[in-house]
Amino acid sequence: MSTTTLTHDEAHDHGAPKGWRRWLFSTNHKDIGTLYLLFALIMLFVGGASAMLIRMELFQPGIQLLDPDLYNNLVTNHALIMIFGAVMPAAAGLANWMIPMMIGAPDMALPRMNNLSFWILPAAATMLLLSFVVPFFPGGGTQINTGWTIYPPLSVQVGMSMDFLIFAIHLLGISSVLASINIIVTLLNMRAPGMKMLKMPMFCWTWLVTAFLLILVVPVLAGGVTMLLFDRHFGTSFFDAAGGGDPVLFQHLFWFFGHPEVYILLLPSIGVLSHVIPAFSRKPLFGYNSMVGAMIAVATIGMVVWAHHQYTIGMSLGAVTYFMIGTILISIPVGLMIFNFIATMWRGAMTFETPMLFAVGIVLMFTFGGLSGVMLAVVPADMQYHDSMFVVAHFHYVLMPGAVFGLFAGVFYWLPKWTGHMYDEKLGKLFFWTNVIGFNITFFPQHFLGLAGMPRRIVDYNVMFTEFNVISSVGAMVFGLSHLLLLYIVIKTIRGGKKAESRAWEGAKGLEWELDSPPAFHTWTVAPQIK
Amino acid sequence: MVRSDVQIGSRSTQTVFVVESNRNLSWRQSKWLFLFLAGCIGIVSFYFASLGAWLVLPFTGLEILIIGGAIYAQSCCAHRKQIIRIDQSQIEVDEPPRRNALKIFPKAWSKVVQIHDNQGWYPSRLLIGSHGEFIEIGKYLIDDEREQLAHQLRCAIEGA
Numbered sequence: 001m002s003t004t005t006l007t008h009d010e011a012h013d014h015g016a017p018k019g020w021r022r023w024l025f026s027t028n029h030k031d032i033g034t035l036y037l038l039f040a041l042i043m044l045f046v047g048g049a050s051a052m053l054i055r056m057e058l059f060q061p062g063i064q065l066l067d068p069d070l071y072n073n074l075v076t077n078h079a080l081i082m083i084f085g086a087v088m089p090a091a092a093g094l095a096n097w098m099i100p101m102m103i104g105a106p107d108m109a110l111p112r113m114n115n116l117s118f119w120i121l122p123a124a125a126t127m128l129l130l131s132f133v134v135p136f137f138p139g140g141g142t143q144i145n146t147g148w149t150i151y152p153p154l155s156v157q158v159g160m161s162m163d164f165l166i167f168a169i170h171l172l173g174i175s176s177v178l179a180s181i182n183i184i185v186t187l188l189n190m191r192a193p194g195m196k197m198l199k200m201p202m203f204c205w206t207w208l209v210t211a212f213l214l215i216l217v218v219p220v221l222a223g224g225v226t227m228l229l230f231d232r233h234f235g236t237s238f239f240d241a242a243g244g245g246d247p248v249l250f251q252h253l254f255w256f257f258g259h260p261e262v263y264i265l266l267l268p269s270i271g272v273l274s275h276v277i278p279a280f281s282r283k284p285l286f287g288y289n290s291m292v293g294a295m296i297a298v299a300t301i302g303m304v305v306w307a308h309h310q311y312t313i314g315m316s317l318g319a320v321t322y323f324m325i326g327t328i329l330i331s332i333p334v335g336l337m338i339f340n341f342i343a344t345m346w347r348g349a350m351t352f353e354t355p356m357l358f359a360v361g362i363v364l365m366f367t368f369g370g371l372s373g374v375m376l377a378v379v380p381a382d383m384q385y386h387d388s389m390f391v392v393a394h395f396h397y398v399l400m401p402g403a404v405f406g407l408f409a410g411v412f413y414w415l416p417k418w419t420g421h422m423y424d425e426k427l428g429k430l431f432f433w434t435n436v437i438g439f440n441i442t443f444f445p446q447h448f449l450g451l452a453g454m455p456r457r458i459v460d461y462n463v464m465f466t467e468f469n470v471i472s473s474v475g476a477m478v479f480g481l482s483h484l485l486l487l488y489i490v491i492k493t494i495r496g497g498k499k500a501e502s503r504a505w506e507g508a509k510g511l512e513w514e515l516d517s518p519p520a521f522h523t524w525t526v527a528p529q530i531k
Numbered sequence: 532m533v534r535s536d537v538q539i540g541s542r543s544t545q546t547v548f549v550v551e552s553n554r555n556l557s558w559r560q561s562k563w564l565f566l567f568l569a570g571c572i573g574i575v576s577f578y579f580a581s582l583g584a585w586l587v588l589p590f591t592g593l594e595i596l597i598i599g600g601a602i603y604a605q606s607c608c609a610h611r612k613q614i615i616r617i618d619q620s621q622i623e624v625d626e627p628p629r630r631n632a633l634k635i636f637p638k639a640w641s642k643v644v645q646i647h648d649n650q651g652w653y654p655s656r657l658l659i660g661s662h663g664e665f666i667e668i669g670k671y672l673i674d675d676e677r678e679q680l681a682h683q684l685r686c687a688i689e690g691a
Contacts, residue, residue: 017652106654106673109601109605109608110601110604110605113601177594177597178597181597181598181601182601184568185601185602185605188555188556188564189554189555189556189561189605189606189609190553190554190555190609191555192553193553212568212571215568215572215594215598216571216572216575217575218594219572219575219576219587219590219591219593219594220575220576220579220584220587220590222587222590223576223579223584223586223587223588223589223590223591224584224587226586226590227584227586230586238583238584238586245583246583249582249583249584252579252582253579253584253587256575256579520651521651521652521653522651522652522653522654524673525654525673525674525675526673526674526675527673527675527676
């Protein structure tokens with residue numbers, strides 16, 4: 001009998017992955033996480049550019065840069081790119097990077113499927129961008145002037161760009177479902193020994209609930225857009241009243257997906273906050289169990305109140321009352337989460353590094369967005385606000401702080417772990433303040449515009465709305481350009497900087513901080529100790 | 532994880548190592564997870580089908596199939612097991628419930644080979660075998676456990 005120890009180089013099994021093959025064929029959760037984050041960053045700039053064009057057009061009354069259809073196509077693309085291209089992939093990037101490290105797993109449960117679910121995304125993004133480009137070519141038909149809701153009958157009449165969009169939605173849905181299944185299986189079956197469900201990090205809990213939501217709602221959207229495709233090309237009348245169909249059915253299908261989508265965007269950021277706030281308050285998270293319960297309650301109630309987006313379609317009084325009460329009920333678990341965050345900060349030894357600044361910003365501004373949401377949930381009030389700029393202000397106050405700022409907080413919190421370098425704190429804080437001030441200057445005036453009667457999705461407006469629109473557009477330029485600073489900070493941190501320790505933040509808790517910064521390509525060579 | 536046991540029989544002493552991968556769900560729990568997910572998706576899809584949106588059904592059906600496949604594939608991986616029996620003359624490596632997986636090596640000629648990746652790109656590998664034929668042991672263990680198993684195997688082979 002003898003024993004031998006060889007190295008890989010001696011064994012000539014396989015070398016280290018190099019070049020483009022490393023990324024194209026990667027099954028490593030960290031590489032795929034990086035790809036997701038890079039993709040999201042690119043799409044953030046594409047979606048942001050379309051938003052800046054919209055605000056440039058609205059700088060003055062009258063038509064300046066864009067014709068009405070092109071304006072509405074930009075509105076459509078901005079929404080779809082930001083939701084499906086930027087926020088969801090960024091959250092998936094965080095999940096890929098952090099979930100295996102947080103639960104002590106060597107990788108995701110299904111690594112090849114993980115690779116597939118990412119590489120579907122660039123194809124979907126190409127389809128999405130083609131849907132915008134196609135109408136510029138001869139025979140390309142009209143622009144997608146429907147908004148992201150793609151309601152029939154207008155969407156049935158749009159040119160072939162709508163077919164590209166439907167195909168893009170299918171691809172995005174497939175990618176999301178595959179990623180969700182992978183996350184569910186990983187979290188439920190690959191936790192380190194001793195990590196019970198109620199010991200799981202909160203970020204993992206939020207992603208578990210998010211993944212459940214995604215697999216429940218995405219097939220409904222897929223069915224809806226396929227029915228739209230059939231109505232467009234195969235002579236069916238699912239949504240055509242003249243053929244016995246009902247256009248309102250599409251609205252139900254869309255919002256059954258669309259409303260939970262808000263929580264799909266929101267919950268991962270709530271998960272990030274549940275790590276950032278305790279770390280910089282130097283206290284454990286207040287009310288872990290209640291937080292998990294609140295999240296499940298939000299997701300469950302959120303699944304059955306979709307029609308509050310459709311109060312004006314003429315539903316029965318009973319249905320409208322049900323959807324109104326259900327919607328208002330959501331504010332209870334959401335409020336509980338916010339109170340838990342405040343209670344975590346209460347009497348904590350708080351410091352305000354960039355992730356914590358974003359976290360505090362979220363608690364303040366997301367609460368504000370939630371309050372305008374309660375206003376919109378009330379049927380008689382909504383009849384006035386419906387389809388006005390007030391709605392635009394509301395959902396940007398929910399989604400920017402609730403989803404995007406949470407992702408920014410996560411990026412700044414974990415960037416030292418990913419890159420092995422501390423980011424420039426001064427630049428980080430500068431980014432926070434320009435971003436938050438720009439955001440508020442952009443969207444706060446839109447509440448007044450909406451209340452005064454300015455409709456959304458219209459390229460021109462009455463001269464009486466000029467002042468607030470000018471302020472909003474100036475804010476949008478500051479807000480949009482501030483993201484260049486984010487890009488600079490990220491590149492600078494990747495290239496170098498002060499060396500980050502394993503536990504980059506003094507108050508940070510969790511298994512991921514026991515690994516080196518940056519962690520090895522393969523992690524957990526030693527069994528994690530669950531406390 | 533690795534469980535080891537020394538069994539003393541009437542004719543010889545046998546050291547047994549049971550090498551299993553880490554898992555949180557049993558087969559039964561995996562089945563319940565699948566049924567729960569399929570049930571929830573089914574309720575949603577039949578509700579919308581009843582409203583006339585029957586084209587939701589093929590998508591939910593496909594999704595249930597993918598979920599089932601994913602849970603099954605992962606559960607199969609998570610329930611991998613190797614049993615290594617070392618007695619005075621031979622080493623048996625079995626992988627139940629796989630059929631024809633039993634490998635037998637003469638103990639006197641057996642080698643325990645560890646392969647390390649200097650660059651840190653890949654986990655280490657542990658092989659056992661003789662006469663040019665080797666099989667991998669504990670592919671699903673973490674490096675630390677694999678290291679311990681290698682040490683225990685060497686002790687068992689040399690010490691028996």
